[in-house]
Amino acid sequence: MPTAIEIFKHLPKKNCGKCNYPTCLAFAMQLANSKAKLEDCPFVSEEGKAALAASSAPPIRLVRFGSGQRAIEMGDETEIYRHEKKFFHPTAFAVAVSDQLPKDEVRGRVEAIRSVRFERVGQTLGFDSIAVKDDSGDPSKFASAVEEAASACDLPLVLVSSSPERMKVAASKVAARRPLLYGADQRNLAEMASVARTLGCPMALTGAKDLNEMADLAAKAKATGLEDLVLDLGSKSLKDQLEGCSKVRKLSVKKLFRGLGYPILVDAGKGEEAVLKGMLAVMKYGSLVIFDDISEAQALPLFVLRQNIYTDPQVPIQVKPGLYPVNGAKEGAPILFTTNFSLTYFTVLADIEKSKVPAWLLVVDSEGLSVMTAFSAGKLTPEIVVKALESSAAKERSGSEVLVMPGMVSRMSGKLQELSGMRVVVGPKESSGIPKFLKNLS
């Protein structure tokens, strides 16, 4: 986004007030903060409009492929490090299907990929896309595998072929699904771009030996009228991938260099290195990863890494408040309470588990704050704890009369005992003291 001063240069400087702001400078400042629209100025020139539109375009273009609810959005990232704000569009994972498989096996494989699903903290984790590969070199085989994959699932498709002719035949069958065409290189650029343009599909660029060549390729593709581009930097090693992706992200975001301002595709291959490449893409600027093959056991850590890295750092990570049994807690086991800041919760939970003593863990809604922070901010009071006891029907469910509180907030023990009507026991100050504490308690 351009600064207020850059915008101001393009305004008429009449201070006419027709935009509902007293001066052009005031209007420019509102524009810079996205609180006003350029159209509100009746006098801005066409050149000014064009200049501002270009400089306010996102540093990395938002590219969509697929259709409907499962369409994938890539790019439009604005940060180098996630703590600066957040990463916006989670890395998408595609798994490849070869067109050399018999038709029913194509369907079987797509269904198998689609069926890899995990439920975790309220989200469903799974693969996002199917990449159909033109391994056969046979246009009808490729087209029929693409059609079969499309009918077998609702996931967005990547069509992988270096032949514009075969790409055209296959992509025309599923153009309404808006597949990503992968890809165009120096040799086939004009023909491949014409297929993409005709069918309205995004296109991936590949085969460049360095970033200069890639920028060249992107410029040529753009000159044909294509805007929705994706870059395959063709990284051979993890080092190449990390360095290439880091350079592209920095060039786009920091230098506002537009020539490489597109999402990055990582063609990871298979085996251990592919998983590592996928994980690296999640952390460092990859928008789409294609795996030839990946096991379920490798997929879950990959999915969870993505879930973690794409968490909004500005929102405290919270767990759901409520009463949880630990170590098979039954009637009469003590209740321990803590806050719903996820790190606090994980630590306390792990320490209770370590004790092997059955206990109930009451997670109090402290708006995601840790114990001491919540206490200081008035988000962890005897009243709030009692409310949590009531809303989770803790006393009834646990049949417990003992409530263990974090030692750090022992000051509220008297009031809590009075309000809860339970026997309040002050627990250890540090979670690491829980195992010993629980063993002695029982």
Add this chain to the structure above:
Amino acid sequence: MTEVPVTKEKWTGKIGVVSLGATADEGGSRAKKLAIGGETGMPFLSYEGAMVNRPLIAGEVLDYLEELPEQVRKEFQADCEDPVTWAKAWISRGADLICLKLHSTNPEELDRSPEEAAQTVLKVLRAVDVPLIVYGSGHEEKDAKVMEVVSNAAPKERLLLGQAEESAYKSVSAAAMANDHSIISFANLDVNLSKQINILLIDFGTRKDRIVLDPLFAALGMGLEYSYSVMERIRLAALMGDSMLQVPLICDTTSAWKAKEASEELEGHDGLEERAVWWEATTGLAALVSGADVLIMRSPSSAGIVRRAIDGLSGGV
């Protein structure tokens, strides 16, 4: 041909180098010293600044097996019943150094004496010739005593002793300083607290090139993103010139084995063992990418994946 501009960051700061272990010329008995730190750019970006010292993997050895998951026990079999054979097994599986955790000293468990624990340290030192990291049991008062005895028992070996926290740093760091060992400064997931503990240690007399910082690396699915960003922020602040953060970073990935996904069958999904191996490996990879100089790892299979990742990231493979 398009000329893409150069994006090299100009960092003013540099991470200090810490040397682990001591060789015969310093009175120690290690085959060689291992250097960590020295970065002049963000992790593995060779165009920003050379990563002069490759990140290291320390194999975890426990003297009390209570906490050791069955799967890891199977990987080591009988070797893990004795810290000596366990340490040797780690070396044959490619560990760069050994991290010995003296959990047996915990007064709430076996309550072994500091002297007994120090004997274990000496035995491991005799069995392997790599540098050693030594932790107590996490019991504050006992650790102070254990570290003092361990420090005196191996006075010339330049051990890396864990750990100094804001609430209890004097006795442990005094024990380290007494025999010129190095020390792990520990802060709980916070850039400012990390800086604070380093300031306290240096004010107390610890040399900066004897400090390795552990900002607590939370495992995959257990707050990893939080640690990942704290690590990046620490490293960025150091490269921008904050001298109190210009120290190497150490991350313990063994907590990954506490994650549910790494320790329990998931209904409808096979492959617990492979998943668990990847759980620790993924935690290790995230630590490396965000700035770790040393990883303490539990499973040799996970460590193998991470070692190959370091190869790949360093341009070796």
